[in-house]
Amino acid sequence: MSFTPIWGVPIALYLFLAGLGGGAFVTAYCLRRTAPGQAESTRRFAHYAAFIVVCIGLAMLMLDAKAGFFHPQRFFLLLTNFGSWMTWGVVFLVLFTLADFIVCILDLTKHKTPEWLEVFGVIFGLLVAVYTGALLATPHAFPLWNSAALPILFLVSAMSTGAALVIGFAAIKRPEEFKAMEWVSDAHYWLPIAELVLVFFLMWVTYHNGEAGANSVLVLMVGQYALAFWLGFIIIGLVLPLIIESVGRFGKKESRGMTACADVCVIIGGYLLRWLIIVAALPVTLVVPAMF
Amino acid sequence: MARYGMLIDTTKCIGCFTCRTACQRQNGLLDDEAFIRFETRESGKYPNVHVETVPLQCMHCDDAPCAQVCPTGAAHMGEDGIVQVDQDRCIGCLYCMAACPYQVRVRNSKTGSVDKCRFCTVSAYTSGTKMCTCVEACLTGARTFGDLDDPDSEISKKIAETGAAPIAPGLSKPKIYYVR
Numbered sequence: 001m002s003f004t005p006i007w008g009v010p011i012a013l014y015l016f017l018a019g020l021g022g023g024a025f026v027t028a029y030c031l032r033r034t035a036p037g038q039a040e041s042t043r044r045f046a047h048y049a050a051f052i053v054v055c056i057g058l059a060m061l062m063l064d065a066k067a068g069f070f071h072p073q074r075f076f077l078l079l080t081n082f083g084s085w086m087t088w089g090v091v092f093l094v095l096f097t098l099a100d101f102i103v104c105i106l107d108l109t110k111h112k113t114p115e116w117l118e119v120f121g122v123i124f125g126l127l128v129a130v131y132t133g134a135l136l137a138t139p140h141a142f143p144l145w146n147s148a149a150l151p152i153l154f155l156v157s158a159m160s161t162g163a164a165l166v167i168g169f170a171a172i173k174r175p176e177e178f179k180a181m182e183w184v185s186d187a188h189y190w191l192p193i194a195e196l197v198l199v200f201f202l203m204w205v206t207y208h209n210g211e212a213g214a215n216s217v218l219v220l221m222v223g224q225y226a227l228a229f230w231l232g233f234i235i236i237g238l239v240l241p242l243i244i245e246s247v248g249r250f251g252k253k254e255s256r257g258m259t260a261c262a263d264v265c266v267i268i269g270g271y272l273l274r275w276l277i278i279v280a281a282l283p284v285t286l287v288v289p290a291m292f
Numbered sequence: 293m294a295r296y297g298m299l300i301d302t303t304k305c306i307g308c309f310t311c312r313t314a315c316q317r318q319n320g321l322l323d324d325e326a327f328i329r330f331e332t333r334e335s336g337k338y339p340n341v342h343v344e345t346v347p348l349q350c351m352h353c354d355d356a357p358c359a360q361v362c363p364t365g366a367a368h369m370g371e372d373g374i375v376q377v378d379q380d381r382c383i384g385c386l387y388c389m390a391a392c393p394y395q396v397r398v399r400n401s402k403t404g405s406v407d408k409c410r411f412c413t414v415s416a417y418t419s420g421t422k423m424c425t426c427v428e429a430c431l432t433g434a435r436t437f438g439d440l441d442d443p444d445s446e447i448s449k450k451i452a453e454t455g456a457a458p459i460a461p462g463l464s465k466p467k468i469y470y471v472r
Contacts, residue, residue: 001331006389066404068383077364077381086363086387138361141393141463283395286460287331287346 003290005279010064012275015132016161017057018093019154020270021050022125023162025100029122030184031166032115038180042170044107049165050125051100058093085135092131096124129158136277143213144206144281153198153273160191161270164241168263171256178256185259189245192238192266195273199234211289216282224292225280228272237269295373296414297440297467298427299447299456300347304434307332307345314429318412325398327409328426344472348459349426350375350396350409351466358388358397367406373467374411382406393463413437440467 028046031039068074078090099121106113133154136145167185170178207217220229241262248258282290312328321327328349336342352375358367359375366381367388377388382405389397389406397408413425417437422428427435438447447469450456456469 003395006386064384065386066384066399067406068385068404070404071380071383074364074381074383077366078383080365080381081361081363084361084363084387086361086385090363135387136390139357139391141357141395142390145390284393284460284463286348286394287344288333 001288001290002292003282005281007064007278009275010060012271012278014057014060014064015154015274015278016271017053017060018132019129019158019274020161020165020267021054021057021100022096022127022129023158023160024050024053024165025096025125025162026122026159027163027166027184029118030187031181032118034183035177035180039170039174039177042166042174042177042181045169045173046162046166047100047103047107049169050162051097051104054093054097054100054128058097085131085138089128089131089135092124092127096121096128099124126155130155132158132274136281141212141283142216142281143209143284144202144216144277146209147202147205149198149202149205150277153195153202156191156194156198157270157273160188160195161267163188163191164263164266164270168260168267171260171263175256178259189242189249192242192269196234196238199238199273210284212282212284215289215291216280219282219292220276220280225276229276229280233269233272233276236265237272241265241269293372293441294439295441295467296411296417296437297352297373297447297469298411298413298438299436299450299454299469299471301434301436301454301456301471302344302346303471304432305345305347306432307343308431310429310431311347311426311435314424315409315412315426318424319410321407322401325400325407327396327398327407329396346459346470346472347426348394348396349468350392350411351394351458351464351468352409352411353464353466355465357391357393357464361387361391363387372414374414375408376410377405377407379403379405379407394459394466411437 024046028043031043062069078087081087103113130151133151137147137150140146163184167188170181203217206213219225244258244262312326315327328347331346333344352373356369356375359369364381364383366378368376370376384404397406399406413427427437436447436450438445442448451469454471456471458466459470
């Protein structure tokens with residue numbers, strides 16, 4: 001039996017952009033705590049970027065939800081079922097976007113953002129990032145999704161891509177601020193390692209979770225998505241940034257150009273992770289195993 | 293109150309797809325919108341081969357996973373245990389399609405909403421009219437519809453006789469039983 005994935009590129013982009021926005025906002029707050037007053041224009045960029053990418057993601061979501069797109073008043077019904085992660089996701093997204101919007105206005109009008117508002121944004125930014133994984137982890141018919149590792153993996157990836165966007169911006173545009181961002185850069189260095197560990201265990205456990213689980217993993221590792229998985233996600237998205245950053249750290253002096261390259265790789269990897277997880281998941285076997 | 297269910301005897305199914313066509317005609321569905329899908333399994337070795345065709349459709353689960361995840365309440369448990377989709381509430385997020393363990397929900401390519409088997413046979417029961425449903429259309433009488441809570445109903449007797457069971461264990465609490 002052949003299986004057509006339920007969602008495609010628009011939803012993969014949405015999951016990626018929602019995480020990217022949340023991650024960028026959290027990174028901005030980390031900069032406030034670890035480099036007070038030393039990276040203000042980078043912080044402002046992070047707030048604006050988070051708002052823009054989350055809004056693009058939401059536009060993708062609405063376009064993909066065709067019946068809602070034709071009847072926009074139905075989107076208000078999204079707050080009906082609080083047993084659904086989709087409903088909670090709407091709550092998290094609205095509160096996060098609202099907080100970020102106010103922060104952006106304060107930035108634009110050159111006012112200082114109160115810390116409580118930023119903490120509020122951080123909490124909902126983290127919740128947005130983790131919900132994108134929890135949403136997929138709920139349906140029990142897809143072993144690749146139905147895993148406790150998935151929300152954590154998406155959260156780590158969201159923080160990694162968000163930090164990459166902010167660090168990459170500083171490396172290219174704000175060299176003087178980039179120097180003050182050591183704590184964030186250090187933290188960011190370890191995230192791809194955490195992701196590799198999480199991906200390994202997600203694949204391992206899913207492979208041993210019935211025919212559908214095994215087939216989903218095989219489709220990624222040796223099947224139709226093997227190139228995107230190994231070259232795109234594992235090598236370009238995780239291993240290459242690690243090598244580049246390690247060379248910078250433990251070898252000669254870190255170059256800003258190389259850091260920016262590593263950050264672009266991380267962002268590409270972040271998108272590919274969402275896309276691969278969406279398209280490679282196969283449903284449990286009823287009569288014959290699902291294949292592509 | 294009745295609790296409607298269906299029994300499908302795959303040992304009688306010849307894979308003619310008449311049920312699907314009858315359903316599409318009955319419900320005025322689009323060409324690419326089918327509430328019944330089929331899986332075919334071949335087993336054995338030549339010359340002793342066996343082909344099994346299994347029609348699959350909404351199982352009207354008592355614990356409907358689709359209704360649990362539907363954010364707008366479009367997918368819900370209606371009267372007589374029939375899972376319904378309120379077409380005017382559906383935004384087409386497709387979350388129910390991901391949650392359904394049987395992959396029997398389809399998106400209407402025109403409206404963007406999700407739809408699925410409505411157990412329309414129930415109206416034949418309540419109004420007494422004979423109509424062209426999957427049950428009536430089946431050439432070999434592979435389908436039986438009725439009240440699962442009534443021990444004297446034809447379906448309850450057949451389930452007891454044949455030992456019919458849900459298509460796969462542990463996925464949900466479905467109301468379609470299969471003889472295989």
